[in-house]
Amino acid sequence: xxxxxxxxxxxxxxxxxxxxxxxxxxxxxxxxxxxxxxxxxxxxxxxxxxxxxxxxxxxxxxxxxxxxxxxxxxxxxxxxxxxxxxxxxxxxxxxxxxxxxxxxxxxxxxxx
Amino acid sequence: xxxxxxxxxxxxxxxxxxxxxxxxxxxxxxxxxxxxxxxxxxxxxxxxxxxxxxxxxxxxxxxxxxxxxxxxxxxxxxxxxxxxxxxxxxxxxxxxxxxxxxxxxxxxxxxx
Numbered sequence: 026x027x028x029x030x031x032x033x034x035x036x037x038x039x040x041x042x043x044x045x046x047x048x049x050x051x052x053x054x055x056x057x058x059x060x061x062x063x064x065x066x067x068x069x070x071x072x073x074x075x076x077x078x079x080x081x082x083x084x085x086x087x088x089x090x091x092x093x094x095x096x097x098x099x100x101x102x103x104x105x106x107x108x109x110x111x112x113x114x115x116x117x118x119x120x121x122x123x124x125x126x127x128x129x130x131x132x133x134x135x136x137x
Numbered sequence: 138x139x140x141x142x143x144x145x146x147x148x149x150x151x152x153x154x155x156x157x158x159x160x161x162x163x164x165x166x167x168x169x170x171x172x173x174x175x176x177x178x179x180x181x182x183x184x185x186x187x188x189x190x191x192x193x194x195x196x197x198x199x200x201x202x203x204x205x206x207x208x209x210x211x212x213x214x215x216x217x218x219x220x221x222x223x224x225x226x227x228x229x230x231x232x233x234x235x236x237x238x239x240x241x242x243x244x245x246x247x248x249x
Contacts, residue, residue, distance in 0.1 A: 067227060067241040068181070083236070115180055125171070126237060128180030
């Protein structure tokens with residue numbers, strides 16, 4: 026299995042509170058991604074990074090920010106969580122080339 | 138913009154029978170096509186990919202997929218289903234922009 030660790034794996038929080046999810050990789054892959062998975066929508070890209078301090082928006086980036094200060098860490102922050110952000114969040118990594126992604130185990134976030 | 142359609146929310150098949158999970162796509166240029174599988178409470182796992190060459194691609198766990206350019210399809214197949222194949226399957230397409238777009242997923246149920 027690819028060395029990808031997501032933390033926390035489960036979190037319950039209240040509307041309006043900030044939340045940070047962490048993704049840590051040991052593969053030294055260039056690309057890192059944050060997806061959210063919701064029933065009926067498959068996986069949707071939130072943000073991605075193509076290098077340290079290089080990030081860009083995905084399909085559903087509103088309400089989320091990211092940071093990548095080191096190759097191995099990619100943080101996803103919800104500045105003020107809303108109930109619509111209740112979801113399962115997946116981090117993924119890939120190297121350059123054909124774009125095969127390796128996924129973490131997911132972080133289940135519940136916003137009450 | 139690229140898109141992926143998985144027309145069936147669920148596919149039911151008896152163990153030992155052949156299975157097909159359908160996928161069609163819309164993308165400009167020559168796509169890279171992928172299938173991923175997700176077991177309960179796990180991240181997605183790569184099954185197989187098509188980049189170029191032979192239209193029949195073989196992947197993990199006995200799965201294969203057939204690329205059909207004229208029908209813009211990339212159906213996942215297996216000659217003989219196992220109960221352990223029961224999972225959620227995602228088709229994905231990647232155009233030159235390097236971002237994967239996922240379909241909504243198809244739940245495969247294999248019954249003994």
